[in-house]
Amino acid sequence: MATHKLLLLPGDGIGPEVMREVEKIVRWFAKNGIGFETETDLVGGAAYDAHGASISEAAMVRAQEADAVLFGAVGGPKWDGVPYAVRPEAGLLRLRKDLGLFANLRPAICYPALADASSLKREVVEGLDIMIVRELTGGVYFGEPKEIVTLEDGSQRAVDTQLYTTAEIERIVRVAFDLARKRRNKVSSAEKSNVMKTGVLWRQIVSRLHKAEGSDLQLEHVLADNCAMQLVRNPKQFDVIVTDNLFGDILSDIAAMLTGSLGMLPSASLGAEDPKTGTRKALYEPVHGSAPDIAGKGLANPIAMIGSFGMALRYSFGLIEAADMLDKAIANVLASGTRTKDIAAPGANAVGTQEIGDGIVKELSALS
Ligand SMILES: NC(=O)c1ccc[n+]([C@@H]2O[C@H](COP(=O)([O-])OP(=O)(O)OC[C@H]3O[C@@H](n4cnc5c(N)ncnc54)[C@H](O)[C@@H]3O)[C@@H](O)[C@H]2O)c1
Numbered sequence: 025m026a027t028h029k030l031l032l033l034p035g036d037g038i039g040p041e042v043m044r045e046v047e048k049i050v051r052w053f054a055k056n057g058i059g060f061e062t063e064t065d066l067v068g069g070a071a072y073d074a075h076g077a078s079i080s081e082a083a084m085v086r087a088q089e090a091d092a093v094l095f096g097a098v099g100g101p102k103w104d105g106v107p108y109a110v111r112p113e114a115g116l117l118r119l120r121k122d123l124g125l126f127a128n129l130r131p132a133i134c135y136p137a138l139a140d141a142s143s144l145k146r147e148v149v150e151g152l153d154i155m156i157v158r159e160l161t162g163g164v165y166f167g168e169p170k171e172i173v174t175l176e177d178g179s180q181r182a183v184d185t186q187l188y189t190t191a192e193i194e195r196i197v198r199v200a201f202d203l204a205r206k207r208r209n210k211v212s213s214a215e216k217s218n219v220m221k222t223g224v225l226w227r228q229i230v231s232r233l234h235k236a237e238g239s240d241l242q243l244e245h246v247l248a249d250n251c252a253m254q255l256v257r258n259p260k261q262f263d264v265i266v267t268d269n270l271f272g273d274i275l276s277d278i279a280a281m282l283t284g285s286l287g288m289l290p291s292a293s294l295g296a297e298d299p300k301t302g303t304r305k306a307l308y309e310p311v312h313g314s315a316p317d318i319a320g321k322g323l324a325n326p327i328a329m330i331g332s333f334g335m336a337l338r339y340s341f342g343l344i345e346a347a348d349m350l351d352k353a354i355a356n357v358l359a360s361g362t363r364t365k366d367i368a369a370p371g372a373n374a375v376g377t378q379e380i381g382d383g384i385v386k387e388l389s390a391l392s
C-alpha cells in the first residue's frame with residue numbers, strides 16, 4: 025500500500041479544532057486502503073509562543089519533504105502586538121513563498137442542501153460551482169519596498185508595492201486555462217487596468233495568451249470591483265475567475281458567503297509541476313481564519329478543512345474516486361440536516377464541530 029506523507033499544521037484558534045476532524049477522515053481512509061503517514065508541527069502564534077518565530081526551520085524542512093501540507097489557520101488578538109516579521113500570518117506567507125505555491129484554487133460550490141443558507145436567494149446560488157484561481161506568491165503581499173518610514177516632521181509614510189512580472193502572470197493564467205478546459209470553458213480575468221499598471225500588464229498578457237494558447241476558451245476581462253458586484257448579483261455567470269493575490273483574497277471571501285459560510289470554502293495552493301517526478305509541492309487550507317470569536321467553543325464548521333483534504337486527495341494524490349466519495353459524504357451529512365450554527369436554518373438545532381466530523385466518517389462507511 026502506497027503511503028502518502030502529510031504534514032499537519034493546525035495553527036491557532038479554530039485551526040486545531042477543525043484539524044482534529046480531518047484526522048478522523050485520514051484515519052478512516054487509512055483503515056480503508058489509502059495509507060497516510062502524518063506528522064504534526066506548530067505554526068503561527070503557537071509556533072511564536074514556542075520558538076519566537078511563526079514557523080521553525082525544522083517545520084519548514086518537514087513541509088518541503090511532505091507530499092502535502094494540511095494547514096488549519098493562524099492568528100488572533102493574542103499576537104496583535106507581535107512584530108510584523110514574526111506575526112502568526114508570516115508563517116503562512118513564508119510557506120507559500122518558500123514552497124513556490126503560486127496557484128491558489130478556491131472552489132465555491134453551493135451544496136444542494138445549503139441553497140437556503142446562502143446570503144442570497146435560492147435561485148441565485150442553486151447549482152453554483154465556480155473556481156477562483158488566485159495568484160499567491162506575488163503582488164502587493166510580497167512586492168518591495170514594503171515599509172513604514174518616519175519622516176523628518178515625525179509623521180510616517182507606509183508603502184506596499186504591487187509588482188507582477190510577465191512570467192508570474194503567464195503561469196497563473198495557464199493554470200486557469202487548464203482548469204477551464206476541464207469545466208465550462210470560460211475564464212473571467214479580474215484586475216483594475218483602469219487604475220493600476222499591474223492591471224494593464226495583466227490584461228495584455230491574458231489577451232495575448234488567450235490568442236496564442238486559449239482560443240478554444242471564452243475569455244472576458246472584468247474590473248475587480250465590478251467582479252465583486254457581479255458575484256453577488258449573478259454568480260452563476262462565472263466559471264473560472266483568475267485574479268491577483270489581493271483581489272483573490274477578497275473575492276474568495278465574498279464567494280464563500282454564496283455557499284452559506286466562510287466555514288464551507290476549501291483551498292489548494294499548488295506549486296509548479298516537477299518535470300522529472302510529475303509531482304508538485306502543495307498546501308491545503310480552508311479559506312477562513314482562526315475565528316477568535318468562536319475558538320475553543322466547539323462551534324467551528326470543519327467542512328472547509330475537510331474539503332481541503334478532499335482537494336489533497338484530488339490534486340496531490342490523483343485519488344479522484346476517494347475525493348468524490350468524500351464530497352458525497354459531506355453532501356449527505358448536509359442533506360440530513362446536520363449543520364453547525366453558521367449554516368443552520370434560523371431557529372433550527374445546530375450541532376458542534378465534532379458531530380460533523382463523526383457524521384462524515386459514518387457517511388463514508390455507508391458509501392463504501
Ligand atoms: N489562512 C489563515 O490562517 C487565515 C485566513 C484568514 C484570516 N486569518 C487570521 O485569522 C484571524 C481572525 O481573522 P478574521 O476574524 O478577520 O477572519 P476569520 O475568517 O477568522 O473569521 C471571520 C468570521 O467568520 C467566522 N468563521 C470563520 N471560519 C469559520 C468556521 N469554520 N465556522 C464557523 N464560522 C467561521 C468567524 O467566526 C468570524 O465571525 C486574524 O489574525 C487573521 O489574520 C488567518
Ligand SMILES: CC(C)[C@H](C(=O)O)[C@@H](O)C(=O)O
Nearest residue numbers: 099113116117273311312313
Ligand atoms: C492570513 C492571511 C495572510 C491570508 C491572506 O491574506 O492570504 C488569508 O486571509 C487567506 O485568505 O488565506
Ligand SMILES: [Mg+2]
Nearest residue numbers: 273274277311
Ligand atoms: Mg483571506
